[in-house]
Amino acid sequence: MNNSNKMCALLSNVSSSQALRPLTDVRPIATLPFDCKYRLIDFPLSSLSNAHVDNVFMTFNEGETQSVFDHLGSGSEWGLDGFNSRYFVYIQQDFDRLKEQGKAYFAQHLNFLKKSKAPYTVLLGSKFICNVDLNAVLKIHKLAGKEITTVYKKVSPTLAAEYDTILRFDEEGKMSNCYTKQLENPQEKEALCLNLFIVNTDWLIDFVQEMQNAGEIASIAHLLRARMKDYDVNSYEYTGYMSNITDIKSFYDANMVMLEPQNFTSLLYSSQPVHTKIKNEVPTYFSKDSNVVNSQLGSGCIIEGEVKDSLISRGSKVLKGAQVESALIFTSSKVKNDAVVKYAIIDKNAVIENGVQIIGTAEKPVVIPKGSVVTEDVIEL
């Protein structure tokens, strides 16, 4: 077999944000629901799958893997269940403990990289929602002939969280980088690093070994971002749809803008299909009395009420007389008769009882936690 274009991947899912609570009380950022049927991790996994990356090393935080295994299953939806294709899940805190004990904390990573026999390694995370063609990035990486290629998107620096990485290029094209919070003289648009890299695996093995010998922290993704300015780095500008999930508001907006056809088309109807967990749901039913406009819905919903400017996930119910507007309703939730939900995020399996009103604002949507049964109004204006 010709291995010359082969890539393996390190997918890091350890970023966390207090500002996403209570949505992240029960799951990592990676499995936050998105646009009626996806989870954030579907985007990096689909990019990998579309580029035929068949060995993926994932790291998660301790205690955050339940929803991940539930979602990934055998990995078949992303082609990770073949003879030669598989995924591995590791816990970040195990590596931290090995480091504390003075042991070789990157041993698993090094083992994976060596065994993969892939000349290139993709490093990525799941908090930036984007649909990157990794084969295209690999071509540019090979043409440039440098050891590291990083992917960025030009955005307003206000979209970046304080520890996101901003790239700048001098007149000779030499790249430098800093955290958003260190940014001096911010411009209208800055190059936001999408924490996505393609590197030569041989170089990465040496880099990881070196970092371990020096006793650096046990996170390759973090080290690469911190140290990349010490190397000659090639860059790739991504021009498609991107959202940076940093807090409830950015998460809500990232979903809502999918109602604009150009975003929807750019992310979900490109030549790079986005794969997600398969569910056997009936098509969505709209009753005679329902009234649905400018909304997206997953399958298996039953809509008897009014839905406007909203995203309704698989298997949800909006019963008679209920009104849902500018809201995100996650899987298998129920908005019962005559209830009102506006500017809100209703997490999975929640029930809004008859006549109850949940009303927030576009700036501060109300979040109803997973599995809640809401019997009293929640109005936060």
Next chain:
Amino acid sequence: MGIEMLGLILAGGQGTRLGKLTKDVAKPAVPFGGRYRIIDFALSNCANSNVKNVGVITQYQPLALNAHIGNGAPWGLNGVNSGVTILQPYSSQEGSKWFEGTSHAVYQNIAYIDQQNPEYVLILSGDHIYKMDYEAMLESHKERGASLTVSVMEVPIEEASRFGIMNTDENDRIIEFEEKPKEPKSNLASMGIYIFNWQRLREVLVNGYAKGNPMEDFGGDVIPAYIEAGENVFAYRFKGYWKDVGTIDSLHQSNMEFLDILNNELDITDKSWRIYSRNDISAPQFITDKAEVKDALVGDGCYVNGAVHHSILSQNVHVQEGTTIEDSFIMSGTFIGENVVIKNAIIGENAKIGDNVEIIGENEVAVIGHGEVKGENKNEQ
């Protein structure tokens, strides 16, 4: 040691009464209900009834059917000790194995059945819409020490002359079988679902053909032979929704009945008896601010910018502005242009309906074939 019960789905019917819809597609592979194919009901019933080994006997236009069934994974029939086998006619030293009738098709596949070595065989038809627990039927078969159990349902007596009618004694033992009797003595109609003790059926088939007494059909030859030979033949009464979708009218009617998912006796949303199907990746459905969707079932990946009343849109149907769809079943991948009127119709998969076209079934259901093109569309991608 063989298996207890082998399922055999007869999927070889030409389905000529479905006209254009079965020109290139075997009848069991004809789409149904917005995301299913007809055979999904029999396959899902098998999976839900613990019948984990299934042979699907095909003959005409099997490509779509084979692609649909694949390794059986969508129905969970690809695990350890389970499997789906597609059985196609082939030429052997004894001559062609083209199937002459239902029991002849089983006779031609004796080698396969012997290899599975079942105690019982369950004979099913691939073109019925229903939910049924075959395990309960097997229990009844064993309890009564039957050699053959025929599943029957009560039909209105005035319609009984269209069916194969079973006349039974007070214990539901079948003492007479009449194919489409002019003056029916009972209203118990055969559903074409049988459980046989395999060794006995094998003898009857082999002896029949050896003695120049061809056993071509279960209804016409095998059941009468069993009754004449004094075998224990019992009726097993089924109650519930059951529909043979062999004609355009019945296909249209059963889809319109299916549409009423909250009241239909089939109870498709019941999660304890799911109907499974192959899943394609599609984005969520998009209902625009110009859309009007009432009393409708809409699948994933649809884009609806027009009016849809009392109709089913399967996956990835595109409906443009000013268009009205009423009392119709639209199969997947269909593109419908602007200002189109579709009424009382079935539109085949991947058809293209241009702007301003009218497809109206006046006295009978209008049918557009798979991939058929009508008119031109100025916006077509």
